[in-house]
Amino acid sequence: STEKQTHGFQAEVSRLLNLMIHSLYSNREIFLRELVSNASDACDKLRFKALDDASLAESAGEPAITLSVDKDAGTLSVSDNGIGMDEAEVIENLGTIARSGTEKFLASLSGDQKKDSQLIGQFGVGFYSAFIVADRVTVESRKAGEGVDTGVRWESDGQGEFTVERIERTEPGTSVILHLRDDAKAFLDPFKLRQVVNQYSDHVAFPIRLVTPANGDEEASEETLNSATALWQRPKGEISDDEYQSFYKHISHDFQDAQTWSHNKVEGKLEYTSLLYIPARAPFDLYHRDASRGLKLYVQRVFIMDDAEQFMPQYLRFIKGVVDAPNLPLNVSRELLQDYGPVRKIRAALTKRVLQMLKKLGNDEEQYPAFWAQFGQVLKEGIGEDPDNRDAIAALLRFASSSQEEGLTSLDTYLERKPPEQDKIYYLLADTASAARQSPHLEVFRKKGIEVLLLSDPVDEWMISYLDSYKDVKLVNAARGELDLDEQNDVDQDNPLVARLKASLAEDVETVRATQRLVDSPSCLVLAEDQLGPQMRRMLEAAGQ
Numbered sequence: 001s002t003e004k005q006t007h008g009f010q011a012e013v014s015r016l017l018n019l020m021i022h023s024l025y026s027n028r029e030i031f032l033r034e035l036v037s038n039a040s041d042a043c044d045k046l047r048f049k050a051l052d053d054a055s056l057a058e059s060a061g062e063p064a065i066t067l068s069v070d071k072d073a074g075t076l077s078v079s080d081n082g083i084g085m086d087e088a089e090v091i092e093n094l095g096t097i098a099r100s101g102t103e104k105f106l107a108s109l110s111g112d113q114k115k116d117s118q119l120i121g122q123f124g125v126g127f128y129s130a131f132i133v134a135d136r137v138t139v140e141s142r143k144a145g146e147g148v149d150t151g152v153r154w155e156s157d158g159q160g161e162f163t164v165e166r167i168e169r170t171e172p173g174t175s176v177i178l179h180l181r182d183d184a185k186a187f188l189d190p191f192k193l194r195q196v197v198n199q200y201s202d203h204v205a206f207p208i209r210l211v212t213p214a215n216g217d218e219e220a221s222e223e224t225l226n227s228a229t230a231l232w233q234r235p236k237g238e239i240s241d242d243e244y245q246s247f248y249k250h251i252s253h254d255f256q257d258a259q260t261w262s263h264n265k266v267e268g269k270l271e272y273t274s275l276l277y278i279p280a281r282a283p284f285d286l287y288h289r290d291a292s293r294g295l296k297l298y299v300q301r302v303f304i305m306d307d308a309e310q311f312m313p314q315y316l317r318f319i320k321g322v323v324d325a326p327n328l329p330l331n332v333s334r335e336l337l338q339d340y341g342p343v344r345k346i347r348a349a350l351t352k353r354v355l356q357m358l359k360k361l362g363n364d365e366e367q368y369p370a371f372w373a374q375f376g377q378v379l380k381e382g383i384g385e386d387p388d389n390r391d392a393i394a395a396l397l398r399f400a401s402s403s404q405e406e407g408l409t410s411l412d413t414y415l416e417r418k419p420p421e422q423d424k425i426y427y428l429l430a431d432t433a434s435a436a437r438q439s440p441h442l443e444v445f446r447k448k449g450i451e452v453l454l455l456s457d458p459v460d461e462w463m464i465s466y467l468d469s470y471k472d473v474k475l476v477n478a479a480r481g482e483l484d485l486d487e488q489n490d491v492d493q494d495n496p497l498v499a500r501l502k503a504s505l506a507e508d509v510e511t512v513r514a515t516q517r518l519v520d521s522p523s524c525l526v527l528a529e530d531q532l533g534p535q536m537r538r539m540l541e542a543a544g545q
């Protein structure tokens with residue numbers, strides 16, 4: 001149809017728009033990063049599609065992103081000659097938010113500007129950030145490979161509705177035209193644009209051009225604002241921290257700086273370059289089954305796919321980054337990646353790389369607790385999932401401990417602290433660390449000055465069942481069966497009280513034992529050696545078993 005149609009934004013979009021415009025006001029310039037990032041993605045996608053159909057790339061020309069200002073009209077446009085969108089895609093992509101966790105995210109917003117801007121940033125602002133600086137946004141697009149008359153114009157003032165109409169468009173790709181608000185006219189100034197591109201988008205692998213038309217005495221001009229080489233291909237020493245951080249934001253859609261990263265080029269038979277980041281904060285959808293995970297895959301700098309999950313194990317799904325594997329076939333598919341020898345090897349190497357990065361971070365007493373609070377629970381899945389790296393993962397674990405009121409301890413610290421004659425690592429499972437601290441099971445350990453690790457995460461019982469020992473020292477549940485430190489033999493089991501209790505509790509317990517385990521409490525319940533603990537039982541019940 002050629003008629004203009006009016007559509008309503010999905011309710012979530014309207015809410016996000018409203019909140020975003022207010023919360024991100026002081027961070028306005030990020031809109032440019034988001035639009036350039038989309039333009040760069042679009043060029044990546046076209047280059048990928050052109051692997052099958054070379055005519056697509058020929059008709060589009062060299063990929064590039066163009067910023068142009070029209071001072072008289074008060075507009076700034078961000079254009080690309082990338083993949084473009086057809087009408088249905090425009091309506092879908094620029095009218096809805098298709099992300100798991102959106103509802104939870106919106107519910108978490110408080111109305112407090114400062115907190116909300118953090119959360120919105122974490123969620124990712126994307127295209128809609130255009131409305132922070134524009135009171136009207138026009139998008140014109142044509143999908144690469146489709147006819148001139150399939151162009152589409154989308155327009156909105158961000159107030160709940162948008163219009164869509166068919167247009168003729170000679171060149172494929174997309175232009176986003178921002179009708180700048182009065183207080184955002186600074187973005188018409190080439191100096192300002194240069195500065196913002198420099199700050200946020202210098203790493204973009206395609207040229208970003210700034211076009212200024214003739215204006216009065218000023219002549220028309222065109223300049224390229226960035227170096228336009230794939231960042232991961234540049235030598236480490238030439239890349240500044242700021243460049244690494246802005247590249248991170250481009251690939252992760254995160255708003256905050258990454259906590260740390262590791263950039264490596266591996267030569268030889270299994271050649272690849274990787275740039276892996278540990279985010280500072282967990283995304284909203286970390287526990288969503290269908291959340292995006294994995295790395296961005298390139299083959300010889302050609303973008304192949306997002307979310308290539310075959311390069312990272314599940315328990316490292318929070319890692320963001322890029323892997324460029326020049327020896328993979330350009331037409332590699334997800335199915336092929338699944339079972340491909342070289343991919344498995346790269347994944348094993350990247351896994352080791354991340355664990356090394358975490359080991360190093362583990363020495364940082366300020367940063368590691370922050371990492372652990374965000375991602376520790378996910379990392380614990382690795383103890384069960386990745387037997388090959390179990391020791392390395394175990395070294396990264398942190399636990400509350402009976403020997404310290406605050407903070408967390410590692411298994412290595414436990415081993416350093418324990419007296420040489422103690423040949424076990426003791427732990428206690430409970431619903432919370434404070435419940436564990438009050439447990440009667442701890443009494444005898446306290447009396448004897450033996451440290452007990454206090455495990456209270458829902459995954460802990462499952463995890464610890466995979467961790468028999470650490471550095472050849474057995475891990476032992478302090479609440480189970482008989483403990484050698486009970487000095488069991490000294491206790492008279494034939495005492496008449498025990499016999500009476502056994503008789504009257506016969507329905508409820510397996511046995512009753514006299515013990516020296518208790519100091520202040522008269523009695524406590526212990527699990528038999530082979531019995532499932534309460535956390536595990538609950539987990540299995542929840543899973544319907």
Ligand code: ADP
Nearest residue numbers: 038039042080084085093125126127128174253
């Ligand atoms: P994201 O980039 O995280 O997917 P955005 O809100 O930035 O989210 O963009 C939404 C979608 O709109 C993109 O996934 C893409 O499909 C589409 N899109 C946005 N800008 C462009 C563009 N310049 N060219 C082609 N598609 C685009």
Ligand code: MG
Nearest residue numbers: 037038126127
């Ligand atoms: Mg985007």
